[in-house]
Amino acid sequence: MVNTYTKARFWKCALQVNPAGYIAYRGTDHGMTEEQYNQELVRLALENDIKVVGLADHGNVDGVDAIRNIMNQNGILVFPGFEIASCEKAHFVCLYPEDTTTVQLHRYLGDLQLLDPEDGVCPSSLSAQQLLQKVENEQGGFIYAAHCTDDSGLLKLRLNHIWKNELLKAAQIPGALDDLKNEVGNGYRQILLNKDPGYKRELQIGIINAKDVANPGDLANPKASCLIKMTKPSFASFKLAFQDPESRVRLNSDVAEKYYSQLERMKITGGYLDGIEIEFSEHLNSVIGGRGTGKSTLLECIRYVLGIRPIGKIAQKQHDEIIKENLGKTKARVELTIRSSDMNGKRFKLSRRYGESISVQDEEGKPSAFTPVDLLPGIEIYGQNEIYEIAQDANSQRQLLERFLEKGLTDVEKAIHEAIGRLSENRKKLVEAQSGVSVIEDEVARLPKLEEQVGQFKTLGIEGKLKIVPLLETEKRLLKRVLEEEGPNLKRGFLAIQDCLPDTTFLSDVALDKLPHADNLREIRAVLNTMRTETEAILQQWLEKYGLWETQVTSFAKNLNTGIKNDEDALEKTFKELPACEGKTGKQIGIEYQRLMQEIERIRPKQTLIATRKQLLSELHNQRRMILVELSAKRAERSAQFERTLKKLNKRLTGKLRLQIKTEANRTPVIDFLLGCRLDGVGEGRLSWIREADTFSPVRLAELIRAGTEALRDEKWGITPTVAEALVRLTPEKILELEEIELSDSIEIELNTAHEGQENFRPLNKLSTGQQCTAILHLLLLENLDPLIMDQPEDNLDNAFIADRIVTELRSAKIARQFIFATHNANIPVFGDAEWIGVFEASDGQAHMPANSQGAIDVPHVRDKAADILEGGKAAFNQRKAKYGY
Template identity: 55%
Template sequence: MADQQQSYKKARFFKCALQVNPAGYIQYRGQQQSLSESDYNQRLLNAALEAGIEIIGLADHGSVDGVDSIRTLFNQHGIVVFPGFEIASSEKIHFVCLFDESKSAQELERILGSLRLLDPQDGVRPSRLSAEQLIDEVNQQGGFIFAAHCTNDNGLLKIGQMNHVWQHQDLLAAQIPGSIEDLRGVENDFYRKVFLNKDANYKREREMAAINAADVEAPEKIKEAGASCLIKMTKPCFASFKQAFLDAGSRVRLNSDKPENYASAIERIRFVGGYLDGVDIELSDHLNAVIGGRGTGKSTLLECIRYAFALEPKTQNALKQHKSVIDTNLGKERGIVEITLRSAVLHGRKFTVSRKYGNQPVVVDEQGNVSPYHPTDLLPGIELYGQNEIYEMTRDEHSRNQLIERFLEGEHEQFDADIAKVLAKLKENRESIKRALSQKDDVEAEVERLPKLLDQAKQYQALGIEEKLKIIPKLEKEKQLKARVDEDVTRVKDAIEALKDSLPDTVFLSDSALDGLPHADSFRQQRLVLDALKAGVQQTLVQLEQLALNADTQLAPLKKALLEKQQTEEQNLEKAFKDIPASQGKTGRQIGAEYQTLLKQIEQIRPKQTTLQHRQAQIDELYGQRKKLLLELDQYTSARATSILKSVKRLTRKLEQKVRLTLQPEGNRQAFVDFLSECSLEGVGPKRLAWVLDGDFSPSNLAATIRQGETELAQNFGVTGTVITALTRLPEVKLLELEELQLPDTMAIELNVTHGEREAVFRPIDDLSTGQQCTAVLHLLLLDNQDPLILDQPEDNLDNAFIAERIVAELRRAKLSRQFLFATHNANIPVFGDAEWIGVLSVEDSKGMILSEQQGAIDVPKVQELAADILEGGKSAFNQRREKYGFN
């Protein structure tokens, strides 16, 4: 197979059949091969290609005949061949031994010779070497050895008292026919417990990797599930294959165990212009790590992703840093960031997001069409945190609580919507009460004038003019009645116009609108009904307009006659004024005019007594509605509290004793104090409001008690003097606002600060070190999410022990179903986390770059070398990682 080095830039699972037999193997079964070697090999190749096999291991019994012919044919079709053989130890335990893809048949013959077969001409005969000696020898020869069919005849676990062989540190894999769970109950559950490392007699420091590698003695057998397994490598080669078993938990999978991944992913990032001009990388769907010396551009890469998605930094410092990085590294050359992604929320569709410096992001779909989506519509759950941004968030309780709320699942969001609707209704009710009270005050002021006006009228009556001017209040009453007649006619005319505007418009049911609909005929029939309704109403409108016109016509002469009679009465009044005797220096005309004005005022105010009663009834009705709304609000807030408490408990269980969350619904009483402080209570400062913080009463309860008076306030809340006086002086509008005040929830966050398997010890987040606070938040960020998590050097503010013991373990689990991208200089994350893609940033001619040969997983030699040079860690940490790096 031609070496396609450029395509091997990230680790992925390769499907491997590791016990494939050549044509002559069937003789070991006592059968005759009916196919020629070339026909057998071709059929085997066809079956392998059909099954998606990318690597095979050849394992004839004590023979390497046929290696070269199969290898040549398979390599031509892109399948890598690890040559080898099956061999039995002196205890008759069967093993499969595989070697580098470049090993020649002659070299393999020499290795077979060194394994001291009893009869070199009969590969079925066992070796003189014990199982332990075989394992040592094969490893010394640079090969890989695994226990074949270990639960069947001649298998390592089938032969008793071989636990010392099982525990050999250089035996890294054992073959089983199916899944580990399939072994449940077999031999009293012995096999399953051994593979789960729960049998004390077979306990290993490193768990044994379970593989499926059943004998393929006929071409079609390679298609069976038990014939192959999955090995993660950057490039399919023997060196990477062997290294995979040093981290089998991450890199070795049975076909039945491979998780389906439906998460979103950033697939490619490309730069044109700017500091990272020319960088073009493809990310893994799982764990990705950008490493490099300080100043090489790790933060720049991540901040450019943030820029492309137009994500808002969570803190002011992060915003300032983001702007500086973008201006400096993208702005000078007006560079472009281009990101290709797969969106889970849009069912796996692919899009490209492009953003030039100074412009808005542009989203293009796979067909090259500009999409209406915003980048965050594609990855709504994406999380990106710059350097120190998580640390800054931990310092702010509101930011912490907002973060937690994003991970809460339940009905509380629906209750939030219901609560918002009720609060909107309460606000509308409050405004209505405010207007009604204001209108009542105005009317009350008018009505309160009536006794004084009536008394003044008596003084005029004493002058004997009442009889002469008794027509005045009657004329005023007639004017009010005339205005009411005009209002009624106008109201009918307005209703007619409104009805005209409400007529059906069936354009929305036109033939063109219905074209292609499966039930268009039904809608055409409905259109006929609406058209008939419109025609009928139009006919009625003509009649109604005529009725209104007739009313105007009939009323006109009546109004005219009434006006003439009233004018006559007014003239008679003028004459009557002349007959009024002068008094107190005022002429009869002046006295009459004053009395006339006084009587008009009295007649105008008299109806307002009824209006006042109506206003009070309206206010009573509004307060009745308000009580129902407040009760509804209580019901929703209680239901929300119950729901969110359940959500918090579920989230705490997900955190698996790492972080504990405790919610206190409506627990933030500072908002209560702040409201009262803003009311400018006379003589009442913050210290005199301490009783509010200490209490457990609601704002609406306090408002109700204030309305009851000073005695109730003193009895219920224990306040006295200045505070009581100030509270009872609060205007009604403020009490209404107080009833609507919603107190925020408080969330207690505690971190388990113990290491290992010791009993959990939780400490509140405010009592933790900076590193521990950030660890608590990071545990939340690592919870299930279908969109990527991108972090810039999270280790800067993390406790290193927590990274190694907890964060890395969670990463290894979470990366199976979520994409991560970290910029880091801490070896624990990419090495222990077993990053599928590691990109090494370097600088040349003041430009950042990630060369092709400097990206891939830790099984790429150049990446190993650079990772050892760049990633920080002391001697002890390096020694622990040495084996993973592949160093001696």
Template identity: 55%
Template sequence: MAETAHTSEMTYTKARFIKCALQVNPADYIRYRGQQQTLSEDEYNQQLLEAALEAGVEVIGVADHGSVAAVDRIRGLFSQHGIVVFPGFEIASSEKVHFVCLFDESTATDLIKMHMGALKVDFEQPEVPVYKSAIEIIDYVNNKGGFIYAAHVTNDDGVLKRRMNHVWKHENLRAAQIPGSIGDLKGVEGDFYRQVLLNKNADYRRQRPMAAINAADVCKPEQIKADGTSCLIKMSRPCFASFKQAFSDPESRVRLNSDRPEHYASAIEGIRFVGGYLDEVDIEFSDHLNALIGGRGTGKSTLLECIRFALDLRPFGQSAQKQHDAVIKANLGLERGRVELFVRSAAMHGRHFQIKRRYGDQSVVLDEEGNVSPHQPHDLLPGLDLFGQNEIHEMTRDRSSRNKLMERFLDGEQADYDATIAEVLQRLKENRESIVKALQQREEIEADVERLPKLQDQARQFQALGLDEKLKVIPRLEKERRLNSRGTDEIDRLREAISGLKESLPDTTYLSDAALEGLPHAAVLRRQKAVLDGLVEKAWQAIVQLEESHRESTQGLAPLKQEVEKAIKAEEQKLEAAFKEIPASQGKTGRQIGAEYQALLQRIERIQPKQAMLQSRKAQIDGLYSRRKKLLLELSEASGDRAAVMQKSLKRLNRRLDQKVRLILTSEGDREPLFAFLSACDLEGVGPKRLAWVKDGDFSAVSLAEKIRTGAAALQQTGWGVTPGVAEALCRLPERKLLEMEELLLPDLNEIELNVTHGGQHVQFRPIDDLSTGQQCTAVLHLLLLGNQDPLILDQPEDNLDNAFIAERIVSELRNAKLTRQFIFATHNANIPVFGDAEWIGVLSVEEGKGRILPQQQGAIDLPEIQHLAADILEGGEAAFNQRREKYGFE
């Protein structure tokens, strides 16, 4: 963890939610409840302090009826333990409506008493309503720099219970206390309270929604631990100024305990530099929205590129990579500087890691104990998005990148179908290879079988010379030679089987003593190992016997083979005598005629068995094609199921995008792979233009292959726009190409459309390719802002974004998304850190040629020093922020 925020108790560098109990009463308040206090004041205060510390309360508001006598003793004790005390009082207006009034932590009790006097509080009977109206009390407290909220608004003395809509709608009343969550009020009094608090009741609608807080009376120390007595206020430091500032933006800065989301996201918790341009910069980031600001050239982009460098991420595109390399070399290279990141990883179940990388070296990941981890940075933050200047724009121009981005946000149910499809495609490939091999073998056999009639006719010519009877032993000898060699083949097959059996024996090393050490059921697992070891031992015994039998058979077969071969050769020698008896003919000696006849008969004998082989091969091919049809059906069904799941997921995703962006998915709609495949086939006389019909069609690759097999006429009758010349060329494709074509899986075609209207205008979507650069980036940014456990880091996103879209859409989404995801932006645009209500704003400056972010230059917009720095730096200084006067707190 970076140490910046821990150098001093008075150093605050980021806003966070602070638990505030805003209606704490002193020891003697219990008498208003008709009860007797059994504790002394000091005992009560001490127990109250201990309970507050246990509950994690950091701010309390002391609000007794008509008395401040106990404030200073509580304030003195609590401040020693870092708890800030806002002094104040509770008051009932002339309409008998109760309010709690709080003031700055440094306000003297005499001044608080003077305020009560000015409001005509009867110090003898302080719980009695004063003669001032609710509006007068609200205005007085605001004019005196205090803060007022409506107490227990749903009780009999509450502003809502009394249906005082004019008081509720008063702009200086910023908060209302309710007993639990807003959801708890559902259906109460016809859902009146909930509708009002949600700002949906027309009679009570406010321009700025009322902040709902929990601040139930605390009159016993242990009560401060209850959720209903405290709420969460986001502040950079616990102080009254930041407290009041929070109610200028309650949607971002005010939470009930029940509303605080569990935070499971990853975060870059800190970054530290050793050497280089940013030497000694040490930052602790917020888990939510972080904004780097500063003049041009101060190092905002450098800092983000150093995060990329440490995480070993590649920028999108060659130009961005070149720029990244140059930035890192210029800012880290000379001094061989080092970047250290402190990371919390959601992928690793919230574990903390440190990532270090020195210029010229690779990244090293250290675990919580400081040991080198086997994980890489990508393993820790697999979903992190980081885009430098103009990278989003570059990505919008690349369709495949847009598709990958879009698919990332689908539910992921298609992954199971992807695995099935990949498996079927692999089986189809194996099937294709088997078919191609079988077809080749069939062609070879057919060529031989086709020669058989001619050979047999030649044999009949020899037989006419009376040779058949004399040389009838020749085909028999050839058959014997073939059968004699078969035995060796059979024995060799067994040898291969024995070798495979050896490799298939169980491996029990996975049940070794080391692997079982410490396991609760190791004894049972050891018994399993004993059974398997017994099997292996018996199998080896059998293998040894098989190998011995194989050797014996090989040895026994060898002399028998030699005996047959010797007998065949003896018979062939006898043929020599028979050849001499053959009369000469056509200029050939009897021996030549006999030798030719012998060779002819041998060829006929070798080919004749292939007639049966040919039938067998045809049956094999028919079986392979039958199997292929089944596989193609499986592929079609899996692809169809995947498409259905994707469409359902897309509908859910579009609902999340809330008509800001619309995503359209055409299943298997990208026909470019089929077009590229046919183009690569070098079809005779067919160029790319003559294949344009492929891109316009909606037929599958399988159906095209089937039509090609049926012939050119059938192709032309499909209505696909295939010309005669193209049809003829396609029909000349070899079967191997048609099989490959069937395995082409066309990708989905994804389209992104942006709603280009502003405000409440009628929705108008426009395709991303028809948008301006800024609108294209806005569309992609809407996707990037969708839920993700890992951070989103952007360098000056406003460079390519329309200001209206930033203000109306992006900022509003940021305010919601930052509750469950970390964002780190470098920006010149005030809308992002100000209206986005950044929890951390860091102001980069340059001192003596080095980039600096000093502790006093870090914080949220509720710190006066950050307010003024932001106003000076962000687009035009304070004058440009007049409309943001209230947000900045300018007087």
């Protein structure tokens, strides 16, 4: 962009610079010729970044041209003028436009009626009131009260009627405003802050530092200059700044470095916004233009290159349509340069062509792995009506407040989610263990019947002959455990050690190269390698021994199997010798008895297993109770911390909003869960007691369900018999799931609807749409290091609130945060004093925003366009002014 004057910024101005001969008035000498003096003035002005100089010799303008010429050659603007005293002997400095000639200055001086034109120190015969009238209204100059707290100053002379004159726009003080705190009664400071009733002004005075520069070295003193906000330094912009001194006039001592992210530059190639180039201000930016000129498109392009999706479905659809229509046809490209506070002020360039992924480059132009979310984690972008969507959704409101939460609260939230995860795992184990116990209990329950059957066999007189059968079954069970569990388990345990042996590849020579203590790390690597080598050797020795043990066990097992088989073969003969009974041969009876004993031997050990499983169940239940206690404590801690955060926010929102926490008030998840269980005869209406109960919690409800219908009825929650009967029929697993439901805290937001006078706070759901959106905007304007971007916030806002509240907040918040608004409302760019206003126009199906349509309200073209677009033009504005009677 060729034109660099496209946004307002603070320019350093030294407004009481004297020519070479002035020092003689003080009876001293700087020892320089006029040319040397002027050269030194220029050098020090450049060195101290002074862009504007005001010349103010006592009643003398002879040195103006020499200084002005050399300053102008070096890009420094000069406002010629002089210092003069009124007949009350109060001193003033009078400055004039940069092109005012020396001849005109002499005429102005003559018109101000100095008592002795040859002695500029002598006062004028005009009063201070007359001087203000002459300089401001007749000569078109600018006049300020010089050293107003000194002996010849306006305040020292107690000329309060002059102080309150609206033609007086500025007053010079010797240093910082806080330096006047020690002044008797804090009087001067109270007057300068416009808090003294006797000196109260409609427009607060502009406070400046402009120490007399009698020697070039004085320019280096911070008290010799002040900061004036202008798009391009000019006398017209300079004078306009004092119409809004709160925003546009600062002392050097007022400037505190603020660290926050910002969008710096934007460029669009192709599409409806082809050729648009913008250098945003770090403070307040306003995009204006007629409908359909491209305001919303510009903001949606920012959203597109950042890869941020809108909140609501309607907003998402609108975003996709705008991007497709304005970028899609020509595969246009958006490029954005940002400064990231999260990355310690580093700059990154983001770019995205339609249909492609986002590209991120660092300051050196190299590809970066960071995403836009990494760089601007707190950036907020809201399209038309998105604020309204937030105002209707409690979860969105809570998300909005989460950025103010203390880090400890984030840790608590994490601990709560982890605890719920452990509850879920515990439930799965409980269900599995309970199921296992049930199966085993069913099998063990068969033992009495099986043993009774054994008794029947005893009546046949065959017990003595078959007494070896249960013994052989016991031996087979024991041998099976040896072969399948004990030995193999031991081997698996040892082999698992191999997976845990030290791996020193992470300590390679390449990894240690250039590390300051590489030798120490190499020594550690050597020990780890030795540990691995010796452990592997021990493992090998053990495996060899295990092989021997395994061979021995296998040999003994073979002998045992042979013995069992021999005994079972002998049983075959015994079976044949058994007497027949009830149509069954002896062999059939023997085999049946053998199978019966096999089943008994299989089941009998499970009696011990039941006790073990029940002990496991007991331990799991105890674990669950401990997790629930921990969860309760963490939830209480979360609510307490959240409440502390809200108290801090309430202090910052005094007179605007009031926030109150309602602990675990969102009970919809419980209702949804129970409806999903499809309880007989229970619809949503019969569960309304869940929302209405004062002491409700999912854990308490689970306890009552386990206790039965009477307990549910006795809790005084208003549960009907039908619902109670349905609840107690929930499966144990569902009751456990119920305990795991997380209820979020809800935030009650109340807005002070009184414009002035006594506060009147009303809850969000009792407000009009405009008031609801105003409440949300108050939250959006709270501290955040990343930019806030909004499309036509006034669409759903009360206009009076914009003027009275929002603009006031913007003026203070923009010092520490960047704002970009597309708007039709004059209050935001004009009274918010936007540092950058971009005026969109459209012709031949193409949007335009040339450099001369960018700047602050002090740029004539921007000012005129703003009046046409936002006010309907000068005639319409004046007509409204007349009708209102202002």
